[in-house]
Amino acid sequence: MAIQKLFSVLFLHLALAFLLAELTNAGGLQLGFYRRACPDAELIVHETLHRYISRDPTLAAPLLRMYFHDCFIRGCDASVLLNTTSSNNQTEKLAAPNLTLRGFDFIDKVKSLLEAACPAVVSCADIVALVARDAVVATGGPFWRVPTGRRDGTISRSSEALNNIPPPTSNFTNLQRLFANQGLDLKDLVLLSGAHTIGVAHCSSFSNRLYNFTGVGDQDPALDSEYAANLKARKCRSLSDNTTIVEMDPGSFRTFDLSYYSLLLKRRGLFQSDSALTTNSATLTFVNQLLQGPLQNFFGEFANSMEKMGRVNVKTGTTGEIRKHCAFVNS
Numbered sequence: 001m002a003i004q005k006l007f008s009v010l011f012l013h014l015a016l017a018f019l020l021a022e023l024t025n026a027g028g029l030q031l032g033f034y035r036r037a038c039p040d041a042e043l044i045v046h047e048t049l050h051r052y053i054s055r056d057p058t059l060a061a062p063l064l065r066m067y068f069h070d071c072f073i074r075g076c077d078a079s080v081l082l083n084t085t086s087s088n089n090q091t092e093k094l095a096a097p098n099l100t101l102r103g104f105d106f107i108d109k110v111k112s113l114l115e116a117a118c119p120a121v122v123s124c125a126d127i128v129a130l131v132a133r134d135a136v137v138a139t140g141g142p143f144w145r146v147p148t149g150r151r152d153g154t155i156s157r158s159s160e161a162l163n164n165i166p167p168p169t170s171n172f173t174n175l176q177r178l179f180a181n182q183g184l185d186l187k188d189l190v191l192l193s194g195a196h197t198i199g200v201a202h203c204s205s206f207s208n209r210l211y212n213f214t215g216v217g218d219q220d221p222a223l224d225s226e227y228a229a230n231l232k233a234r235k236c237r238s239l240s241d242n243t244t245i246v247e248m249d250p251g252s253f254r255t256f257d258l259s260y261y262s263l264l265l266k267r268r269g270l271f272q273s274d275s276a277l278t279t280n281s282a283t284l285t286f287v288n289q290l291l292q293g294p295l296q297n298f299f300g301e302f303a304n305s306m307e308k309m310g311r312v313n314v315k316t317g318t319t320g321e322i323r324k325h326c327a328f329v330n331s
């Protein structure tokens with residue numbers, strides 16, 4: 001009898017353990033993957049980010065964007081961080097969308113601190129994912145627990161960046177297709193585009209809308225004309241300006257909030273890809289729902305989509321490697 005009871009208790013424990021493992025397992029990833037091998041890993045990422053961001057608050061946005069670019073090419077495997085070398089002569093960084101990515105030095109710094117604390121344990125891909133979450137928190141956005149256990153890839157090709165990262169001139173069809181290629185749906189598209197609530201863009205990313213939209217010296221009719229006039233007068237004074245930067249969510253470009261979606265409805269989304277979200281009835285409805293709901297609702301949904309993007313094609317277990325230096329594959 002006693003033995004039987006012991007067994008059933010044991011069984012219950014086992015069942016619970018399995019259930020827990022199942023709940024925390026996100027496509028081969030786990031919450032707290034480094035708990036034993038590098039208990040301070042997440043703390044080190046967090047503290048380093050805060051140290052850097054207090055000196056340069058504008059760093060949060062490119063670090064969030066880096067995660068997007070990483071996950072959209074070969075899955076979240078830190079391929080975006082690889083430098084061009086003699087054996088890898090055209091990496092993603094060399095592709096046009098790279099031009100404006102920033103924060104590689106920061107990632108290298110975090111990696112060197114992690115290598116000092118626990119050599120060859122924490123992947124660059126997980127650093128990118130944790131940094132993106134902490135960048136969102138640092139700008140007033142939601143916190144969520146990031147499943148970890150990603151491993152680093154060894155391949156990075158500039159041509160793949162061009163084929164997978166949507167250009168700012170994307171229409172709705174293109175956006176839907178490129179997100180679907182990653183297993184992301186229209187809700188994810190709307191939510192993740194909400195990242196444009198922070199950060200800046202170069203005039204060259206959207207000035208076609210201001211100057212020569214259809215090749216006859218015209219403006220994009222989908223862009224609010226008052227806003228366009230303002231941008232031309234004060235910011236992007238010519239079609240060839242590729243150095244001036246513009247806040248994507250003017251007034252609160254360092255704060256993670258809902259105002260990006262309000263701008264979309266005012267026809268003040270900066271890119272054609274932003275404005276495209278209002279050209280489809282499903283995404284437009286969702287934009288309105290987000291604006292009508294509480295901020296916490298957007299926060300929760302954004303966090304879910306970020307986690308979902310973070311699982312795209314991840315390498316886990318024994319595939320890939322743990323890079324020693326994030327800019328180079330191990331030799």
Ligand code: HEM
Binds near residue numbers: 062166192193
């Ligand atoms: C939906 C398709 C998307 C397109 C077409 C797009 C395009 C762009 C472009 C062209 C820029 C400006 C680059 C520059 O001129 O300096 C930019 C900036 C940015 N993007 Fe996106 N993006 C998209 C989705 C995302 C996603 C999913 C995220 C993250 C979850 C993201 C995060 C950011 C951030 C934070 C910035 C500001 C970067 C900075 O301040 O340096 N974007 N995006």
Ligand SMILES: *[C@@H]1O[C@H](CO)[C@@H](O)[C@H](O)[C@H]1NC(C)=O
Binds near residue numbers: 083084
């Ligand atoms: C990687 O390349 C970038 C330029 O593309 C350079 O600024 C950086 O210093 C390089 N990183 C390393 C570790 O060599």
Ligand SMILES: *[C@@H]1O[C@H](CO)[C@@H](O)[C@H](O)[C@H]1NC(C)=O
Binds near residue numbers: 089090
């Ligand atoms: C890169 O290397 C390949 C072969 O390894 C070569 O065909 C190609 O021309 C090289 N590209 C550049 C830009 O050096």
Ligand SMILES: *[C@@H]1O[C@H](CO)[C@@H](O)[C@H](O)[C@H]1NC(C)=O
Binds near residue numbers: 174
């Ligand atoms: C969207 O853009 C693609 C490629 O630029 C183009 O082939 C397609 O016709 C466009 N679709 C719509 C509905 O405008």
Ligand SMILES: *[C@@H]1O[C@H](CO)[C@@H](O)[C@H](O)[C@H]1NC(C)=O
Binds near residue numbers: 212214215216217239
């Ligand atoms: C506008 O586009 C047309 C067609 O591509 C081109 O011929 C013209 O030179 C452009 N105008 C300017 C100011 O760049």
Ligand SMILES: *[C@@H]1O[C@H](CO)[C@@H](O)[C@H](O)[C@H]1NC(C)=O
Binds near residue numbers: 099240242
């Ligand atoms: C920016 O424009 C200048 C002059 O128009 C050009 O020489 C330069 O290559 C451009 N830079 C980039 C990154 O496109």
Ligand SMILES: CC(=O)N[C@H]1CO[C@H](CO)[C@@H](O)[C@@H]1O
Binds near residue numbers: 093094095096099
């Ligand atoms: C940081 C980086 O590697 N930038 C490269 C982006 O791509 C252009 C060419 O398209 C290179 O000239 C830059 O060095």
